[in-house]
Structures are given as structure tokens and as C-alpha cells.
Amino acid sequence: QKEVEQDPGPLSVPEGAIVSLNCTYSNSAFQYFMWYRQYSRKGPELLMYTYSSGNKEDGRFTAQVDKSSKYISLFIRDSQPSDSATYLCAMSAINTGGFKTIFGAGTRLFVKA
Amino acid sequence: KAGVTQTPRYLIKTRGQQVTLSCSPISGHRSVSWYQQTPGQGLQFLFEYFSETQRNKGNFPGRFSGRQFSNSRSEMNVSTLELGDSALYLCASSLERGSTDTQYFGPGTRLTVL
Numbered sequence: 001q002k003e004v005e006q007d008p009g010p011l012s013v014p015e016g017a018i019v020s021l022n023c024t025y026s027n028s029a030f031q032y033f034m035w036y037r038q039y040s041r042k043g044p045e046l047l048m049y050t051y052s053s054g055n056k057e058d059g060r061f062t063a064q065v066d067k068s069s070k071y072i073s074l075f076i077r078d079s080q081p082s083d084s085a086t087y088l089c090a091m092s093a094i095n096t097g098g099f100k101t102i103f104g105a106g107t108r109l110f111v112k113a
Numbered sequence: 114k115a116g117v118t119q120t121p122r123y124l125i126k127t128r129g130q131q132v133t134l135s136c137s138p139i140s141g142h143r144s145v146s147w148y149q150q151t152p153g154q155g156l157q158f159l160f161e162y163f164s165e166t167q168r169n170k171g172n173f174p175g176r177f178s179g180r181q182f183s184n185s186r187s188e189m190n191v192s193t194l195e196l197g198d199s200a201l202y203l204c205a206s207s208l209e210r211g212s213t214d215t216q217y218f219g220p221g222t223r224l225t226v227l
Contacts, residue, residue, distance in 0.1 A: 036218075043117070043203050043218030044156070088156060099169065099210070103148075103156035 003027050006089055006104030015113050019076040023089035023104045026070065030091035030102075033065050035074045038086045038106065047087075048074065079111045115140065117206050117219035125225045131192040134222045138185050138206030144168075145187040146216070147179060150201040159202075162187050163210045191224075199226045 006023045013019055021035075032051055036044035048063040050056045050072075056063045062075040072091075076083055089104040118137045126132050138145050146169075147159040158171040162181035179189040185206075191198055201221040208215055 041220070043205075043220050045218070046216065090156075099161075101158060105155040 001026060004089065004091060004102045004104045007107055008105050010108040010110055012110040012112060013079055015079060015081060015111055017079050017111075019074075019079050019083070019109060019111075021074040021076075021087050021089075021107050021109070023072050023091075024070055025072075025091055025102075027091075027093060027102075028067070028070065029093040031094070032092040032099075033063070033072050034090040034092075035061075035063055036088040036090060036103075038088060040085075044088055081111050081113045084109055084111050117204060117217055119202075119204050119219040119222050121222060122220065123223045123225075125227065126194050127227050128194055128196060130194050131190065132194060132224060133188055133190050134202055134204075134224075136187045136189075136204030136206075136219060138187070138204075139217055142206035142208050142217075143185050144207045144210050145181055145185065146205045146207075147187070147189050148203045148205065149173070150203055150221070151199075156203070159189065161210070168210060194226045196226050199224060 004025045035048040037047050038044040050063050050065050053065045053067045060077045064073040086106040086108050088106040092099050092101045120135045144163045146161040148156050150156045159173055160167055160179055161169040165181045176192045181187045201223050203218050203221045205216045205218045
């Protein structure tokens with residue numbers, strides 16, 4: 001079993017829809033939770049960063065972390081064609097060697113105009 | 114401020130050869146991490162360098178190595194290339210160690226092994 005599970009999709013939605021992206025994890029030591037967006041032929045770009053449980057909102061994006069269920073989500077409101085990309089969840093824990101960051105496989109999102 | 118740059122952007126090699134990839138972090142950033150991205154395994158951590166020292170290492174064979182120079186630029190080397198090494202190799206820089214909230218990725222080097 002992978003430490004971080006993420007449905008690779010693809011997920012196709014019409015413009016204006018609310019998008020829900022999710023990841024589950026098994027390691028309770030994870031404390032830092034991130035969402036990255038990756039456009040084709042580009043490197044990942046950090047979208048949201050959350051420490052421990054709770055919600056964080058930034059414009060059309062909301063990140064949720066539920067540590068009791070080991071479940072994180074990213075919601076995109078009023079989705080736009082420019083949101084079409086691969087979304088990667090990532091989680092970090094401190095270990096003896098420093099920070100250990102594990103990425104999900106990424107979910108491909110298509111927003112149709 | 115310029116972003117993270119990686120060279121070359123594309124590379125084609127044959128099995129058994131070796132390859133060196135280069136990464137220039139954002140000015141002032143001292144930590145450089147390397148990742149391998151493949152469709153099957155996703156993004157996997159290779160190693161992290163800080164102040165010219167390897168600080169953290171992922172589960173990759175010894176054929177994968179790296180180094181960091183005094184100006185924080187980093188190189189990674191893969192020796193005795195295998196078909197399975199075909200991947201996008203990403204470099205990420207951050208100001209300090211463990212700065213997961215300020216880690217910036219470069220565009221990657223696409224390596225194809227024939």
C-alpha cells in the first residue's frame with residue numbers, strides 16, 4: 001500500500017463547476033500538507049500549504065485537512081479552463097534525516113469551456 | 114527574480130551510458146532537492162542538498178548521485194543508465210532546509226533512455 005493515495009482521474013468538468021480533489025494517507029506522522037498544480041511540460045507549482053488539521057482558503061481554492069480520517073481535499077470553485085492541469089497532493093513529516101515529503105500520483109483535471 | 118533553471122531540458126541516452134543534469138536554484142536559496150517523476154510512480158524524492166552536503170536521501174540505487182557547489186547550484190548524475198530511468202527529473206529549491214511551504218520547482222529535464 002502506498003503512503004499517499006490519489007485517484008489519477010482524469011476528471012472532466014464543465015466550466016463553472018465546483019471541483020473536489022482528494023488524497024488519503026496512512027502515515028499519521030505527516031504534519032504538513034500541500035497541493036501543487038502542474039501544467040503540461042512545466043514543473044509543479046505550490047498552490048496551497050496547510051499545517052495540521054483545518055481549512056485554508058485562497059481565492060477560489062480551499063484546502064481541507066482531516067487528520068483523524070487521514071484525508072485531505074482541495075476544492076476549486078467556479079472552475080475555469082485555465083485550471084486544466086494535474087493536481088498533486090504532498091505531505092511532509094520530520095524524520096531523522098530531515099523532512100520527508102511524499103507526493104500523490106496526481107489527478108488530471110480537464111475543465112471544458 | 115529568476116526562477117529555478119534546469120539544463121538540459123531534453124536528453125536522449127542509451128542504456129549503459131551516464132548522464133549529468135544541472136540545476137540553478139533561485140538566487141539566495143540554499144536548499145536543492147531532486148525528484149524523479151514517472152507516470153507509474155509519480156513524483157519520488159531522490160535527495161536534498163544544503164550547504165554542499167547531502168542532508169536527506171530517498172530510496173534510489175547508488176547509481177543516482179548528486180552534489181552541490183558553493184554557489185548552491187546542484188548537479189545530479191545517473192550512471193549505467195537503464196530503460197527504467199526514463200523520466201522527468203525535477204529540481205526544487207527553497208530558502209532553508211525543510212521549507213516545504215516555499216519550495217519552487219524548475220521545469221525539469223526530460224530524460225529518455227533507449
